[in-house]
Amino acid sequence: DGQVEDWNFEYSPTGRSITVIDASDALAALAAMELDSFTATASQLPGARINAVLDRSEVAFTSNRNIDNGVSTLQGDTVNSGTNVLQYLQLVAKSDYGTLFAGRDGRITFKDRHSNAGLTAVDFNDTGTGIPFQSIEITYGADLLYNRVSITRAGGTEQVKDDATSQAAYRIRSLSQSGLLLSSDALAEDLAQFLASTLAQPQLRITSLTVELAALTQAQQDQILALDITSPVDVTFTPNNVGEPTLLEAENGDNLTTEDGVDLESEAADLPAAISRNCVVEGISHSITAGGTSHVVTLHLGDALFTSLFILDDAEFGVLDDDVLAF
Numbered sequence: 580d581g582q583v584e585d586w587n588f589e590y591s592p593t594g595r596s597i598t599v600i601d602a603s604d605a606l607a608a609l610a611a612m613e614l615d616s617f618t619a620t621a622s623q624l625p626g627a628r629i630n631a632v633l634d635r636s637e638v639a640f641t642s643n644r645n646i647d648n649g650v651s652t653l654q655g656d657t658v659n660s661g662t663n664v665l666q667y668l669q670l671v672a673k674s675d676y677g678t679l680f681a682g683r684d685g686r687i688t689f690k691d692r693h694s695n696a697g698l699t700a701v702d703f704n705d706t707g708t709g710i711p712f713q714s715i716e717i718t719y720g721a722d723l724l725y726n727r728v729s730i731t732r733a734g735g736t737e738q739v740k741d742d743a744t745s746q747a748a749y750r751i752r753s754l755s756q757s758g759l760l761l762s763s764d765a766l767a768e769d770l771a772q773f774l775a776s777t778l779a780q781p782q783l784r785i786t787s788l789t790v791e792l793a794a795l796t797q798a799q800q801d802q803i804l805a806l807d808i809t810s811p812v813d814v815t816f817t818p819n820n821v822g823e824p825t826l827l828e829a830e831n832g833d834n835l836t837t838e839d840g841v842d843l844e845s846e847a848a849d850l851p852a853a854i855s856r857n858c859v860v861e862g863i864s865h866s867i868t869a870g871g872t873s874h875v876v877t878l879h880l881g882d883a884l885f886t887s888l889f890i891l892d893d894a895e896f897g898v899l900d901d902d903v904l905a906f
Contacts, residue, residue: 580685625649
């Protein structure tokens with residue numbers, strides 16, 4: 580859902596007429612607005628701050644919203660006249676390490692960093708038990724590797740956290756964020772520590788996958804079309820169906836060996852080495868042919884481990900001495 584900004588018409592002597600529609604969403608509406616000067620209430624949660632801004636008379640975005648409460652308490656700050664509404668709301672979301680976006684239903688939406696806790700992820704895999712996909716993109720590298728993180732709140736003291744092990748292996752790679760609206764330096768320190776811990780090593784990331792809706796069941800199509808920004812998805816992929824051979828076992832569970840004691844490997848019993856990742860949706864693209872004969876959906880993905888809660892006894896989110904407690 581959105582709104583039409585422009586109707587553009589093209590005519591030709593042959594009588595062929597084309598109409599091009601330029602449309603926008605709720606983010607574009609907020610990007611065109613400016614705030615009058617005001618002082619924000621101290622000790623607000625991000626959701627209350629966002630709602631207060633949307634309620635202001637110069638914004639008048641009084642409905643069509645879906646706003647989480649947020650987690651980190653904000654300071655009371657003075658907002659100057661002429662401040663862009665969207666940029667200020669994005670700063671509020673960034674201060675909470677949450678996400679502000681226009682939802683698939685057209686509503687301005689804020690999801691805090693704990694919003695996915697307890698949600699069931701949509702399962703994509705190539706094993707036949709989940710939703711199949713056409714193609715997938717995977718990267719492994721240091722494009723999101725940071726081992727020195729500096730966080731400074733507005734009017735506060737810079738909080739710096741280092742990961743010495745990562746710095747020894749990859750040299751110093753810095754991430755700096757300033758002007759955040761956090762209510763205390765302690766909250767800024769918590770954020771710096773969390774980011775320094777979760778971003779200190781190279782990550783194997785599934786960055787996108789594509790699916791052809793026509794090849795799916797109605798139930799699977801409904802699952803995909805219900806996805807939005809920040810929706811959790813689980814992805815399992817076996818590259819080229821290649822894996823390590825498994826050992827044949829005797830009835831008593833012992834590995835079968837030759838007379839010389841060498842393990843017998845069964846090439847026919849190869850088990851592919853699958854890549855599995857817990858992800859969140861960061862972007863959605865649709866490519867639809869005329870007549871609807873093909874509808875390809877591309878999901879742009881991020882790693883859920885960066886924003887997840889620590890879950891006891893969970894194989895992915897509860898690994899002692901490895902996973903980081905969410906803040």
